[in-house]
Amino acid sequence: MSLNVSIPLVLTVYIFTFLIGLPSNLLAFYTFLMKVRQKPTPVDILLLNLTISDISLLIFLPFKMVEAISDRAWTLTAFLCPLTSFFFYSSIYISSLFLMAISVDRYLGVAFPIKYKLRRRPAYAVATSVVFWVVTCAHCSIVYIVQYEVLSPNGTTTSNSTSHCYERFSPTQLQIVLPVRLEFFVVLFCLPFTITIFCYVNFVRILVALPKIPTRRKQRAVGLVLATLFNFIVCFAPYNLSHVVGFVQNKSPSWRVYALLLSTINAALDPAIFYFSSSAIQRVFANCLATLWHKLSAILARYHLHCLTRCGEGGREGEVTSGMEAEELMT
Template identity: 30%
Template sequence: QNKTVSITLPVVYTVVALISIPGNLFSLWVLCWHIKPKTPSVIFMINLSITDLMLSSCFPFQISYHIQNNHWTFGKTLCSLVTVMFYSNMYSSILTMTCISIERYMGVVYPMKLIKWRRKRYALAACLVMWIFLLLAFYPLESTDLTYEVKELGIITCFDILKWDMLPNFGAWVAFLLTLFVVLFLIPFIVTVGCYIGIIRKLIQTSNRYGNRQKTRSIYLAIIVLLVFITCFAPNNFILLAHMIIRLFYGRSLYPAYKLTLCLSCFNNCLDPF
């Protein structure tokens, strides 16, 4: 138990929910009914809005949990459901933003050469593959009782204490954690950063050549999006990696720091609609 975590997370989740839910509902309404045609970028942004709303639906349970000093009162099934929804949607945000960065990179840097790949059906297929992969990656959480009774404290935790029998052996744990860090964060992170750097370079070159104010705005927007992506997702995932290494090999923990950096990831929900 950590008082800082128990106080900070409910406050942050409440603020994020109050901003994110109306913001993403409005964004979804505009994207679905007022923007035509449905380009790949629009498809990805619709997926991002739905993802953010699904993540926000987990906040009431998380708020209640932390207010009660990490005591889960909603049963085993809801614990697994909320946990899978929370983390799969968080990583879905990363993957969707990566898809958006790739689509924008193709549109800015290779507008004619790669036009055949910028089609609605490919965007829909990418979203479908993304969700199938996430559900497979989080299957261990879907098939395990994630609650744990701490008799000394008189509480039942939800996904705060992992059970080693969730996976068959040490190698399976390493594979699971590497999937979370490398496949669902590091590779998308590198691709997204690379795409936005390429976009910014291309816009700077054309802006200098033509002196276009609109392109100068686009440069600033690309820089802001890149900084938001790095700020929201990098700290949490790097601390998760450090926590798991320290936990597996040295028996110590960075778990409170990891939980606090989740706040940064959740703040992305507030920023996506804008």
Template identity: 30%
Template sequence: MNSSSSKLDNATLSLFKNVNTSIAISVIYIVITLMNLMGNGLSMWLLLFRTSPKTPSIIFMINLTLTDLALGTALPFQIAYQLLGYNWNLGPNMCSFLTMMFFTNMYCSILTMMAIGIDRYLGIVRPLLFRETRERKSLAIISCLFMWGLVLSVLYPLMTTDLTFDIPELGITTCFDVLKKNMLPSQSAWVAFLFCTCFVLFFFPFCITTFCYIRVIKQLGSDSKTAQKARAIRLAFIVLMVFTLCFAPNNIILLAHTIMRIFFKKSLYTAYKLTLCFSCLNSCLDPFIYYFASKDFRQKLRQIMNWRSLSSTESKMEHREVLFSMQSGL
């Protein structure tokens, strides 16, 4: 992404001319799209039709799966755009719509994983508070609506701006790869936009999520529920891996690139483009979160896949967690 009004820097132009990079990114997107649609299609079916009751945790997972599937339907357009040499021919409205889907997935995923982490924290570390303050499914549904509202309000400039950019020297029209500096009215507006995307929608949720899972692991460490503790550790590892591998590089590079571009006329565009590509990997890893976060999802998936039944030791552990699972949806 370049905040530019007229002339592009050499790093951006060289990337547009680099066919090998374009093909490599397209291949990654193709693999992600296939894994996304298969994994999240199965997950959505299990969550909607095979998992009951619809606890708050399940509602959060449905919300996360919905955002992942939205990304899966948008990626084929990005693949075509890449293979056409960064030439967008579907018009500015479609460009803005698909860009919104792209980034809504990222930030709604971050907020939803934070909500799942808070849900587990309340269920395991603060069970009394959890029972007193939670009002069944309504709070989870309101939370999901709030997440979407927050993300869409922060990303509102993307909906109201023409994100296409003509590059006559290359004979192409880009989509979101070059942003006009006047997309926002002032430099302070750019600072506010960056603060909201990088800190409000990423860094703050990352800190909250990390805190919740550390406390959950510490709490389970004092109990004898070895199987539950092992799953909690694996879940925490996957969630934090998604944050550090998928979300952190892109948001850090986005912040650094935009600051360098606005204030120093330099670019980290190639690095940003690659980290944006890998940020989509979260949609492939989310089904693993469901597997370790939901006992009901885990059992239904085992039945569908005809996996061998649980060992006797793990079965006893699962049985001991039934009451807690019914209360907290974990």
């Protein structure tokens, strides 16, 4: 995080993401967990893993808030620095992989409806999820390697500055960090993004051409595609492009912190994908909004009634006082 980064801006993004993302992701997690326990489907397993990825980021987000309040200085326990960074970055790439997997599931479902339905197994989604978690966690373990294991030419350990978390690197560390980040860009962003675009372009094309598909389902499909592409283009692309710029310039670009903020917002935007992907989530979200609106209406009605009562009592007291004053004047 550079010195000229606006602390209020960083805090605003973090707080917004936490307040919006945590309750919506917990609600989605509970819904998908119940669905998977009752009748698991591949897409529900993928969506469940996506919520777990978002929740893991949101759990560690308060630590990033403390870092922002301290003006980029890491004032917490030392071991929380690599742990927070590990879950923070892992969530970003886990999300891109599961968004890709969901797009593949949707495309195969409309392109090869009969064959895919016959061969569709929840076990495949479970195996895919395990592979995604292992691949991403293995890549993001670079946080620990750079933090603790990289040695300087004289043989002494060269870790990050103890006052800053995974931000300032020695030349030896940059020789490892920058090429690995470039690999992240190619393997964990470009490849999933390309596959997602291919699948969703053909998914929408096929779905729109089918005459018997209800309009509501087509709208849901378009909403799913737009939400997913928005996540890739706005949330993931700038941060991953910073890897390329950093590799070319042989240093982390100063605007990388802003790109990372956009990636953080992804945890608050994924519930939109859940909404367009699952009718169960739509019902749950609609029921929650209806419940909140009912409670809010009851509170407002109670407050309004209280105000009317107070105003009525004030009016009667005024009438009594005016009557007493008139009587005094007459006497």
